[in-house]
Amino acid sequence: MPRKPVFTTTIDHVSILDEHGNFDATLGEGLIPDKDVVAMYKHMMSCRHFDEIAFKLQRSGRMGTYPENRGQEVPSLAAAYVLHKNDWMVTCYRENAGLFWRGLPKEKILLHWMGDERGNHIDECNVTPLAIAIGSQMLHATGLAWASKYKKDGAIACTFFGDGATSEGDFHEAANFAANLDLPVVFVCQNNGWAISTPTKLECSAPTVAQRGIAYGMDCVQVDGNDLFAMVKVIGDAAKNARENNRPTFIEALTYRLGDHTTADDARRYRDADELEMWEKRDPLIRTRMYLEQRDLWDGAKEEEQLDVAAKEIAQVVKNAEEIDAPAATEMFDNMYADLSPELLLQRQTMRTSSLGQDPSQIDATNEVRQSN
Amino acid sequence: MANLTLVQAINLALIQEMEKDDRVLLLGEDIGLNGGVFRATEGLFQRFGGDRVVDSPLAESGIMGTAIGLAMGGLRPIPEIQFEGFLGPAFDQLTNQCARVNTRTRGGITCPLVLRVPVGGGIHAPEHHSDSPEAIYTHTPGLKIVMPSSPYDAKGLLISAIRDPNPVIFFEPKRIYRAFREEVPEDEYTIPIGKARTVCEGEELTMVSWGATVIQCMNAIEEADRSIELIDLRTISPIDMETIANSVRKTGRCVVVHEAPKTAGLGAEIAASVMEHCFLQLEAPVQRVCGFDTIMPYYKLELEYLPDAERIGKAIVETLAY
Numbered sequence: 001m002p003r004k005p006v007f008t009t010t011i012d013h014v015s016i017l018d019e020h021g022n023f024d025a026t027l028g029e030g031l032i033p034d035k036d037v038v039a040m041y042k043h044m045m046s047c048r049h050f051d052e053i054a055f056k057l058q059r060s061g062r063m064g065t066y067p068e069n070r071g072q073e074v075p076s077l078a079a080a081y082v083l084h085k086n087d088w089m090v091t092c093y094r095e096n097a098g099l100f101w102r103g104l105p106k107e108k109i110l111l112h113w114m115g116d117e118r119g120n121h122i123d124e125c126n127v128t129p130l131a132i133a134i135g136s137q138m139l140h141a142t143g144l145a146w147a148s149k150y151k152k153d154g155a156i157a158c159t160f161f162g163d164g165a166t167s168e169g170d171f172h173e174a175a176n177f178a179a180n181l182d183l184p185v186v187f188v189c190q191n192n193g194w195a196i197s198t199p200t201k202l203e204c205s206a207p208t209v210a211q212r213g214i215a216y217g218m219d220c221v222q223v224d225g226n227d228l229f230a231m232v233k234v235i236g237d238a239a240k241n242a243r244e245n246n247r248p249t250f251i252e253a254l255t256y257r258l259g260d261h262t263t264a265d266d267a268r269r270y271r272d273a274d275e276l277e278m279w280e281k282r283d284p285l286i287r288t289r290m291y292l293e294q295r296d297l298w299d300g301a302k303e304e305e306q307l308d309v310a311a312k313e314i315a316q317v318v319k320n321a322e323e324i325d326a327p328a329a330t331e332m333f334d335n336m337y338a339d340l341s342p343e344l345l346l347q348r349q350t351m352r353t354s355s356l357g358q359d360p361s362q363i364d365a366t367n368e369v370r371q372s373n
Numbered sequence: 374m375a376n377l378t379l380v381q382a383i384n385l386a387l388i389q390e391m392e393k394d395d396r397v398l399l400l401g402e403d404i405g406l407n408g409g410v411f412r413a414t415e416g417l418f419q420r421f422g423g424d425r426v427v428d429s430p431l432a433e434s435g436i437m438g439t440a441i442g443l444a445m446g447g448l449r450p451i452p453e454i455q456f457e458g459f460l461g462p463a464f465d466q467l468t469n470q471c472a473r474v475n476t477r478t479r480g481g482i483t484c485p486l487v488l489r490v491p492v493g494g495g496i497h498a499p500e501h502h503s504d505s506p507e508a509i510y511t512h513t514p515g516l517k518i519v520m521p522s523s524p525y526d527a528k529g530l531l532i533s534a535i536r537d538p539n540p541v542i543f544f545e546p547k548r549i550y551r552a553f554r555e556e557v558p559e560d561e562y563t564i565p566i567g568k569a570r571t572v573c574e575g576e577e578l579t580m581v582s583w584g585a586t587v588i589q590c591m592n593a594i595e596e597a598d599r600s601i602e603l604i605d606l607r608t609i610s611p612i613d614m615e616t617i618a619n620s621v622r623k624t625g626r627c628v629v630v631h632e633a634p635k636t637a638g639l640g641a642e643i644a645a646s647v648m649e650h651c652f653l654q655l656e657a658p659v660q661r662v663c664g665f666d667t668i669m670p671y672y673k674l675e676l677e678y679l680p681d682a683e684r685i686g687k688a689i690v691e692t693l694a695y
Contacts, residue, residue, distance in 0.1 A: 121479035128445070129477050136470055139435060143442015150398065150424065150448060170466070173435030180430055335480040336515050338538035341567060341611030355649035369653055
């Protein structure tokens with residue numbers, strides 16, 4: 001036979017709790033204890049409120065550019081729920097829900113967007129600072145997973161990025177390294193349909209983004225990214241595969257940012273109102289609440305109570321972030337190196353770069369020489 | 374003591390640090406079974422195994438980016454980029470990521486790694502195999518940069534670089550990988566990063582260089598038969614300006630020699646600093662003997678491009694006559 005298939009495959013789509021509240025018990029039964037679903041719903045409400053307040057802080061000039069997370073709470077939260085304490089979570093910048101679940105103090109994210117680098121000092125929870133350059137963080141996650149495998153500490157790395165980031169060379173290099181070197185990495189692509197204004201079809205002409213992982217020989221799956229249960233299921237499977245087999249998995253999570261790319265963006269310039277309306281109905285909070293109410297785990301009174309709790313909590317977070325003393329100017333010199341060179345020390349001490357400004361005695365010395373001549 | 378070439382001294386330093394510290398691991402293209410295209414890692418794969426001497430996929434950004442993750446994860450990776458011309462694909466990870474880890478985590482996560490890169494011309498290599506890009510990376514805050522000019526220095530500086538808590542680029546001048554041998558102690562020793570070496574003392578003129586051109590300077594000085602002080606920077610970021618300034622205050626004259634193009638090269642930085650620190654002692658304008666502001670030519674013209682003893686000698690005569 002001159003021509004025969006040498007490789008064929010399929011990509012699964014996983015959905016457990018759909019936008020109408022329908023729950024597939026075959027995959028979902030017993031997956032998440034009720035109390036944890038309640039806790040995660042409360043957490044999402046808190047994150048949603050944080051997002052609204054952060055947006056208002058920017059609009060009122062109290063904070064710089066901010067990327068709204070609204071609508072994309074589930075993928076990172078599900079990962080944070082699944083991961084172990086010593087695992088690494090390596091995110092981009094729309095994963096507040098997961099970062100906060102892991103224990104990152106909320107004011108640190110506000111400080112970051114307020115232009116204060118102290119928001120990036122993280123020693124709580126094995127997460128890396130927000131990665132602003134698209135795609136830059138996947139290689140770091142791969143290296144962190146590699147270090148864990150080398151040290152045999154049992155940890156894995158889970159990294160987050162968008163559909164646009166899969167066009168970056170670094171995605172492909174990270175996937176190739178992880179697969180070839182048998183590294184415990186979970187790659188989570190949050191496909192929200194848009195890379196700022198560029199639709200996914202201009203980033204990837206294949207029917208799914210998930211199949212990009214096939215070329216690297218790793219397991220690939222597509223999942224409803226607004227479905228808490230489906231996300232916990234696929235990330236749980238991927239984490240198991242990483243932990244037990246040192247194999248990476250590529251997860252394409254279909255989700256949507258209900259807000260603009262950032263506060264500097266206006267998505268109405270490129271997105272149809274119909275599309276937004278459709279995705280508003282798929283809001284992860286709506287269906288999670290449906291799930292809870294169907295089981296008498298939640299009601300209107302609890303919703304009101306939790307809104308109040310969230311409002312109080314976030315008000316305190318804002319207070320913490322706004323009341324911190326301004327950083328000292330010299331802090332820009334600190335932490336860059338473990339030790340400062342003489343030139344950097346001089347610049348730090350004098351806050352000058354002109355040598356006469358750094359050492360005014362040179363002017364006197366010059367005058368003395370001129371006079372003696 | 375063993376009589377070693379520069380590349381053998383590097384090999385010895387790697388072996389000794391890997392034996393001492395199991396956090397040290399190597400990654401790069403062809404560094405394993407093949408021992409590296411210059412044989413810098415020869416025998417290491419056999420000695421330490423494939424977990425510590427890792428043949429990576431052919432992807433420089435991947436090498437650099439995963440090395441960052443390895444370092445963030447508590448290890449001491451030594452990535453190799455095969456030739457300086459292939460730093461381009463790693464540039465983003467090196468400058469936008471590696472150099473910034475300490476700062477952007479406020480010291481919460483550190484990135485101690487040594488990026489080894491063969492550098493410079495003079496070995497009849499193809500295009501993209503002979504450049505001298507050190508100034509580009511010196512202009513990147515957050516990195517340290519070292520370039521040895523001898524086997525003894527190569528071993529001592531590499532050990533210091535591996536133990537340094539900051540990211541260090543270790544540029545290896547491939548022209549002198551095997552140009553000469555030198556006594557290199559078997560025992561471990563370190564050479565401090567950030568300190569220059571006064572190769573020979575003199576009273577009439579200060580010459581500053583680093584890497585392979587130090588050898589050309591020594592040849593030129595021998596032929597000139599004048600009292601010339603030669604300073605080998607050893608570390609080019611941060612530059613040891615104190616040693617340079619002290620020398621120029623004594624001699625009043627300064628010539629900087631480097632392979633890289635003249636414009637915006639490190640010679641410009643050194644000349645500006647000499648002017649700031651030694652203005653009243655200067656007897657002549659600081660001279661720069663450098664590569665031309667051209668693309669590095671293919672090898673039929675590389676000796677015309679590279680500073681040699683003759684060009685350096687002319688600058689010595691002219692500067693002394695000023």
